[in-house]
Amino acid sequence: MPRVHPSAVVDSSAQIDPSAHVGPHCTIGAKVKIGARTVLEGGNHISAESAVGDDTRLFPNVTLYRATKIGNRVRIHSGTTIGSDGFGYVFDSGFHRKIPQIGNVVIHDDVEIGANVTIDRGALGPTTIGKGTKIDNLIQLGHNVTIGEHCLIISQTGISGSTRIGNYVTIAGQVGIAGHLKISDRVTIAAQSGVMHNIAEGEKW
Numbered sequence: 001m002p003r004v005h006p007s008a009v010v011d012s013s014a015q016i017d018p019s020a021h022v023g024p025h026c027t028i029g030a031k032v033k034i035g036a037r038t039v040l041e042g043g044n045h046i047s048a049e050s051a052v053g054d055d056t057r058l059f060p061n062v063t064l065y066r067a068t069k070i071g072n073r074v075r076i077h078s079g080t081t082i083g084s085d086g087f088g089y090v091f092d093s094g095f096h097r098k099i100p101q102i103g104n105v106v107i108h109d110d111v112e113i114g115a116n117v118t119i120d121r122g123a124l125g126p127t128t129i130g131k132g133t134k135i136d137n138l139i140q141l142g143h144n145v146t147i148g149e150h151c152l153i154i155s156q157t158g159i160s161g162s163t164r165i166g167n168y169v170t171i172a173g174q175v176g177i178a179g180h181l182k183i184s185d186r187v188t189i190a191a192q193s194g195v196m197h198n199i200a201e202g203e204k205w
Contacts, residue, residue: 011032029066038056053073068107075113102123154175163182163183
């Protein structure tokens with residue numbers, strides 16, 4: 001039965017649909033919106049100004065940083081962190097000084113994200129995951145990465161910042177992709193590949 005567990009901490013400005021379920025020890029921040037029939041299983045932290053759509057399920061201990069936007073029918077498995085700071089520094093006077101990361105993450109409808117995945121927020125605009133894409137466990141997506149629709153990204157892949165992945169792309173396990181690249185539609189990249197160049201549509205590497 002839908003309910004908000006008494007151990008949950010919910011800001012008074014949050015909007016939770018009456019049909020949603022908020023499990024034990026969840027924290028829901030200011031101006032958060034939780035959609036119809038969505039389930040937060042427990043130990044979930046939903047930071048301020050985030051939104052979670054309808055029929056979405058967050059398994060235990062999923063964290064959404066500020067202003068994360070999650071679509072409908074999304075499943076995010078345990079231990080995943082969405083919207084952590086991008087890895088951005090400038091070397092100045094002998095120190096690595098942090099560049100503020102003020103963007104967010106946008107995840108569209110029908111996406112599934114495995115356990116212990118990290119998706120960094122954009123430095124300025126959003127990091128984006130297209131509808132229908134499936135992301136395996138143990139994957140790192142850097143800041144301002146764009147993933148297209150209906151992609152498959154397999155375990156232990158790392159995609160560096162500002163790289164754009166097209167639609168219907170398959171990226172096998174332990175692939176590393178450098179930053180600021182364009183991987184076009186319907187590309188397949190085999191396991192343990194290191195990608196340092198753009199890839200044209202339909203190629204298999």
